[in-house]
Amino acid sequence: MTRLCLIAGDGIGREVVQAARQVLEALAVPAEFVEAEAGWETFQRTGNALPEQTLAAVQAANSTLFGAVSSPSQRVAGYRSPIVGMRKAIDLYACVRPVQTPPLANARAGVNLVVVRENTEGLYSGQETREGDERATAQRIITRQASERIVQWAVQYAQRTGRRKITVVHKANVLRETCGLFRETALRVLSDAPDLQVEEMLVDNAAYQLARAPERFEVLVTTNLFGDILSDVASVWGGGLGLAASANYGTRTAVFEPVHGSAPDIAGQGIANPLATLSASVLMLEFVGLNSYAERLQTAIQAVLANGPYTPDLAGAATTAEVVQAVIDQF
Ligand code: NAI
Ligand code: MG
Incomplete structure (x- = not known):
């Protein structure tokens, strides 16, 4: 069985990774999910932003979905960015960012x-x-x-x-x-x-x-x-940060993430755009060979982008949950 590791992180990272899990479950993706922690909140609690167990979970999984973490702008003793740490530890040597015209007016x-x-x-x-x-x-x-x-x-x-x-x-x-x-x-x-x-x-x-x-x-x-x-x-x-996804490929595994950060200005309000993380999930499904699921998810994302509903970053008034439901309704 394909094992997918989910790392929510901080701020809207938690909201968008939870959204992705809901969508992947609704899609009935034949995979088991393992959750692991990383980020600023983890650092404050444990003194390590990328605990050993998290690294081990990423290495044991076929692939990982990473939300976003908050990083302090000043130097904080002992803090290292978990995404940079992961790239080094697992030799994620190829960082890949696809960019396509979105089906949005004015694109x-x-x-x-x-x-x-x-x-x-x-x-x-x-x-x-x-x-x-x-x-x-x-x-x-x-x-x-x-x-x-x-x-x-x-x-x-x-x-x-x-x-x-x-x-x-x-x-x-x-x-x-x-x-x-x-x-x-x-x-x-x-x-x-x-x-x-x-x-x-x-x-x-x-x-x-x-x-x-x-x-x-x-x-x-x-x-x-x-x-x-x-x-x-x-x-x-x-189409901007609410839509952009990126992938980090190594020799044995790969980590997929939205390009955006933890967005403290909107965290906790339930209005983060989940589509960047869902696009990252499409890349993840392709990587583990679940191509037909990847295609169905991609088609659903495109349909929601074409017809709405839209979160405020795309000039709409929808919540994360409403966009998630609209994606699931496409399946
Ligand atoms: P950010 O990407 O978190 O936010 C920039 C702006 O875009 C904000 O106004 C935010 O509300 C908006 N935005 C971002 N994602 C959105 C989404 N999905 N839906 C709707 N609006 C969205 O970048 P910022 O503000 O420079 O950094 C905030 C924190 O995130 C910092 O602690 C930074 O270190 C961290 N960060 C983490 C990254 C990662 O984990 N890979 C990448 C970039 C920043
Ligand atoms: Mg950058």
């Missing part, structure tokens, strides 16, 4: 792209030092192995989903060694995929092109920091 038509981001090194290698009061440095680490792995992932994804173009995003004209190694490795991997059209683009131009002509992209593959920023730029076209 930009024709957008169907995916940002594939290397998730374990680059400028987020964690090797940062403060040298006295006046200077701080961060190491940007790029390895051939991690570059190869992420580009291979992007190639397989493109082939599996029938996409024909890959854009390699870098800044090798300035970062000659780090981006140079990424670029060289990417182009070599891609030379083994003659069915794909390959294009390279400097990161600043990629941001510009994503803002002005998003429909020209199919799959973008890039390093950690660039991917972080470009995926936020791209998500504008997918």
Whole structure:
């Protein structure tokens, strides 16, 4: 039996993961659910934002749905972001964010792209030092192995989903060694995929092109920091934070999440949009091979997006529960 781990987290994370569980149960997904805890509330209670049992539950599950956690903006001794900790501990090396035109009035038509981001090194290698009061440095680490792995992932994804173009995003004209190694490795991997059209683009131009002509992209593959920023730029076209989903794939398991955070400004009011988490659930069902369930859920989400009801972030007045019921009514 497929085992799915659910981590609600803090704030609206709890509301949207509960909503997803309700929907998955109504869909009669043949899976068992295991709940695990993480986040700020967990840290305050136990001194650890990502307890060992949670990590073990994620590793033992076929896949995990992660809500959102609150992170303090100031340094708090002992606190580490659980999502970053999980990426490291389980080697979730591919961070993937699909962006598609939603069936909403005024949406930009024709957008169907995916940002594939290397998730374990680059400028987020964690090797940062403060040298006295006046200077701080961060190491940007790029390895051939991690570059190869992420580009291979992007190639397989493109082939599996029938996409024909890959854009390699870098800044090798300035970062000659780090981006140079990424670029060289990417182009070599891609030379083994003659069915794909390959294009390279400097990161600043990629941001510009994503803002002005998003429909020209199919799959973008890039390093950690660039991917972080470009995926936020791209998500504008997918209908915003209430709808955006992302996936973190490792070699053995994967963690799916809404892009949004714990939204303390609306937490507890029952008005969080559950659709981002439901879209993340679609990706999760596909990952564990429950494709027909994924399709039914995706169709239901699209129908609710086209006809409402809408939560306040989409200019409606519906509650989370009303949107959940509308999705379930589609089954
Ligand atoms: P946020 O994504 O929580 O909220 C930004 C704005 O979007 C807020 O006005 C919020 O009400 C709205 N919003 C977000 N999701 C929504 C939804 N599903 N439905 C309706 N409206 C929604 O980002 P913010 O405010 O910067 O961060 C709040 C907390 O969340 C912080 O502690 C931050 O560290 C954490 N965070 C956690 C993330 C994660 O767990 N992956 C990601 C981003 C932020
Ligand atoms: Mg981000």
